[in-house]
Amino acid sequence: MTRAAETFAETFAETAVAPAEPLAADVHAWADPQTEDERLEFWATAAALLDWQTPWETTHSWTPPDPQAQRGPDIRWYSGGTLNAAVNCVDRHVAAGRGDVVALHFEGEPGDRRDVTYAELQDQVNRAANALTALGVGAGDRVVIYLPVLVETVVITLACARIGAVHSLVFGGFSAEALRFRVEDTAAKLLVTTDGQFRRGQAVPVKENADAAVAGENAIEHVLVVERTGSEVAWTAGRDVAWGDVVDAASPVHEPEFFDAEHELFIMYTSGTTGKPKGLVHTTGGYLTGALFTHLRLFAHPDPARRGEDVHWCTADLAWVTAHTYEIYGPLAAGATQVIYEGTPTTPHPGRHFEIIQRLGVTSYYTAPTLVRSLMGAFPDGVPAEYDLSSIRLAGTVGEAVNPEAWRWIRREIGRDTVDDAGRPALPLVDTWWQSESGSTVLSPRPEDAATRTLKPGSASRAMPGWEAAVVDDAGAPVDAETQGNIVLTRTGPSMARTVWGDPERYYTSYWAQYAEQGWFLAGDGAKQDADGDLWILGRIDEVINISGHRLSTIEIESALVTHSDVVEAGVCPVEDPTTGHAAVAFVVLTDAARARLADADSDGDSAEEKLLAGLRAHVGAVIGPVAKPRRVIPVPEVPKTRSGKIMRRLLTQLHDGAALGDTTSLQNEHCVEQIAAICDARGTAASRPSTQETA
Structure with missing residues (x-):
């Protein structure tokens, strides 16, 4: 071990605790590792927060991807160690002695x-x-x-x-x-x-x-x-x-x-x-280490003596990886108290979540941007003052990059009791980016960033300790600041998935083949890095829209649409265009008020809708620029989403074009596919079928 690593280990030893007391670990004081030796020592210290039956012999080993064998890397953490x-x-x-502590508020x-x-x-x-x-x-x-x-x-x-x-x-x-x-x-x-x-x-x-x-x-x-x-x-x-x-x-x-x-x-x-x-x-020792450490670092009170006050709520369905990590294994490995909720957030009324926060004193509220947008639509004038949300200490988002308008709404409405001396929103908001593949958070602002640096709406900020990420072009070269590229993981943590069940070759071709020489993991998302070094996730690589040479992310256009007072949610997809290469098509969920206005228009309904949709196109042009204006805006009752809240944009492209649909089994709202198909049929959106209605 180098002297730097020894010093690093000594620093950790001062704050390390017995495995039986993870809630007492002062993880917020841990320094970010700078070298590979320090990174391994960091993850060794994090793993020591678990209770091991047999100590491990080797913290980490790595065999690089093998292009000839079409095999991904052999990743191992804590070899020789055993645990349950x-x-x-x-x-x-x-x-x-904590048996009487509430683990689950159901x-x-x-x-x-x-x-x-x-x-x-x-x-x-x-x-x-x-x-x-x-x-x-x-x-x-x-x-x-x-x-x-x-x-x-x-x-x-x-x-x-x-x-x-x-x-x-x-x-x-x-x-x-x-x-x-x-x-x-x-x-x-x-x-x-x-x-x-x-x-x-x-x-x-x-x-x-x-x-x-x-x-x-x-x-x-x-x-x-x-x-x-x-x-x-x-x-x-x-x-x-x-x-x-x-x-x-x-x-x-x-x-x-x-x-x-x-x-x-x-x-x-x-x-x-x-x-x-x-x-x-996902395997046991590495995954559990990543889940426990990141839960403590992101959601536990920074003062270990006050963690008994924490009531954590991750709103995800338990079948989603977010719930595995931040609703099952992470909080329970930490000995935390948390909420689990069975149903939909608007049953029997849109304020159900706020009732639960008030009654149980929820301190950390971790949810999906799609839920935030639905709450924005349900409460256009803000969360009613009758709900006491003062227990909220921090909020977090996961699933997709949060739209800036939704980001501001969380801090202003859910965090309304947390303001700075000037009365401005000061609620820490951890806008996390990670994947089923990573197993735990990869990029996120740290909770203390709300007090120590300027938070940026929609930015995933920086890598978590022990992870490293970069934005590169298709050949692996770094891209300039503010230029879209591919986000890759150049160093992964112990919670990383090891393979694809029954199909190791697919593990290689899906994630490691493009940058096999460098040993980098291709996440599949587009991203950019700003002049300050902060990272911004721009949506899936295959959902970037190239309009006349301008590369636009679907999330940018969706974010512009949801700032309009008539839009609750938007899903934007690329469609082929013979002139511009791609064109953007926007599927929008309108507010109740907007739908009521259109319903009241009676015989003038078509022109009323045309004016509204033309206004939405113009709004995007004003927010981003004329090149970003969607070719079409189509009102729909809801947009198709996976159980993690991700909008399935490729499916929107297929529905618009009348093409054969891909896999829909991962949708949480599969019923909307037929509804959208019928709407597209009625509007004649596919080139192979005649248009029955002129678009705005």
């Missing part, structure tokens, strides 16, 4: 509530682990979990980790076909589902989708069913088992096993621009 993820998330907090959509302490969570996880073993599930077996946001979802996830089974969570709103693919691709032995879920005020059937998904050839031996809505369900004797019969009746005593740091923890499916979804494999 569930023990780190539950048992050690109980052993440290909020059901119908209004039912349940507080679960760490001691109660340990009881439930142990029972579920014993039940899994009784059902023949063991280490390395795959379990697909098709549940909404429930306490049982967290319990069964941790129970899988406890016995070494590999879990794969599937959004409860996905279709039977989406579920079938994941069941078959993982060769899962067990499917966990529910009779139904509450969604938008109704009990929605779930098990019938599960039954359809496992009706064909697969490796499923049992279907474990949680009773949530009390709905009548079909029952297959011998295959189907009730949660109450096998979990609640199981013993609360379970002896955990300990697994190698590189033991597979979960498979996370992410939609690709082409082909079937990719099953990214």
